[in-house]
Amino acid sequence: MPALEIDRLTKTYGSLRALDSLSFSVEAGEIFGFVGSNGAGKSTTMRIALGVLSADSGEVRWDGSPLGFDGRRRVGYMPEERGLYPKMKVGEQLVYLARLHGLDANAARVSMEHWTEKLGVDARRGDEVQKLSLGNQQRVQLAAALVHDPQILVLDEPFSGLDPVAVDVMSTVLRERADAGAPVLFSSHQLELVERLCDRVGIIRAGSMVAVGSVDELRSTTAPRWLLDAPALPDISALPGVHVISREGSRTVLEVPDTPGAEQPVLRAALAAGPVHEFSPQRASLTELFRHAVSRDDTAQPVAGGTTPARDARTSEGTPA
Incomplete structure (x- = not known):
């Protein structure tokens, strides 16, 4: 089954290195939690994967080939800064987005109806997005990421602002998509949720991956x-x-x-x-593991200052970058 591979991505902004030879993979059927402090490089990584930003070096691959324009049409992407049209009605907007991904009018409408019902916003199809609560906007944004039946999911802070019921709904959807074979990559600051939901977790600090593995594997490092x-x-x-x-x-x-x-x-x-x-x-919680991994400064580092190579956190050797 195809995997999503992030291979040695490097990205600089002037004198700051936002990503430093970052590498990891998300296997088919796996939910991968991508965690790190603000400014660690999570959103930059996702934007590069989707072609919103270009990397200085490195490559994003799916099924062994570079993820280009055609491949990105198969990705369901949920940006941290919500990308919906605020004055457009929910149902019309989802149909429009589905058609941009290649669905015909009938298939787009059927998919819109399915996902709005699944995510509990079917009663709001005729409402403008700007009139919805933050939680319902989040549900519609996830529907926009799913409406074209993507083969990969890349979600930046998808649980932000959701009430517990909505969190459960969204968690169930992500698990179902993974069970259907999709690689699912999402970032979140809600570490208890990441610990409960994810098959593997990657902890990023200052643009380098400092810990990768299942929660049980990460616990073995303490x-x-x-x-x-x-x-x-x-x-x-x-x-x-x-x-x-x-x-x-x-x-x-x-x-x-x-x-x-x-x-x-x-x-x-x-x-x-x-x-x-x-x-x-x-057993150490993921929150404790995270605090240990990012106990030093977790911001982009000056290029001139050099970097320390990241390590695989499934071993207890080495010094985190």
Whole structure:
């Protein structure tokens, strides 16, 4: 099945390097979450993929070939800055956009009716876009990305401004499109949603990909953590490599060395100090992984300052760019 490949994209704006040899791929049938702080390069990457911007170097490929004009007609794109005509009626606009992608009048209308009903805005087909709430505008924008039955989805902050019900609707649609074989790439700052929805995640910082993998793979790059629920916190200052991450009441999260049995001295110290109600391994959340990956400055870097090569975050070696 065809994959969407981002291969060594570099983009500069004057003295700033927005993308620095950025590479990753989105497989067919996969939902890929693209996350990073503001200014990290997410939107620039998507705009290059869609031909809105040109890269200084590098290539975007689909099914092994450069993604050109004909290929881009098969992409469903949702820009961060919404691209709908505010004074045009919803139904007329979606039919118009579908026809621009090559559908005939009847197929365009059938598709418009399907997606407006699917996304819960069928009652607003006769309304101007500017008269809709932000959430309904988001739904119509997604319908515009889907109305021509695209084979690839590229969505920039598609969940922004949506209520929980709309988030569930949109999540279901993205999963269905991926299950139908489409590569789905989307960016979001809602990391709990990314963690729940995505098959893989890429974390970008200063134009370089610093972590790529499933959430479970990314978790393997952090030191093991244990939850200790004990009224009396034991003295762990003498235990090598053990650090307190957080404490709330009697519950303490500890980081221990990544070696077999490294947690046992902690347990012995806790039992010596008093009763232990719980001692269990903890999994780092995507939010914690993200904070760790972007803990340094996350803005475009001066070209003259040089760069550090990005690493694959599925290994624990190397220094993030």
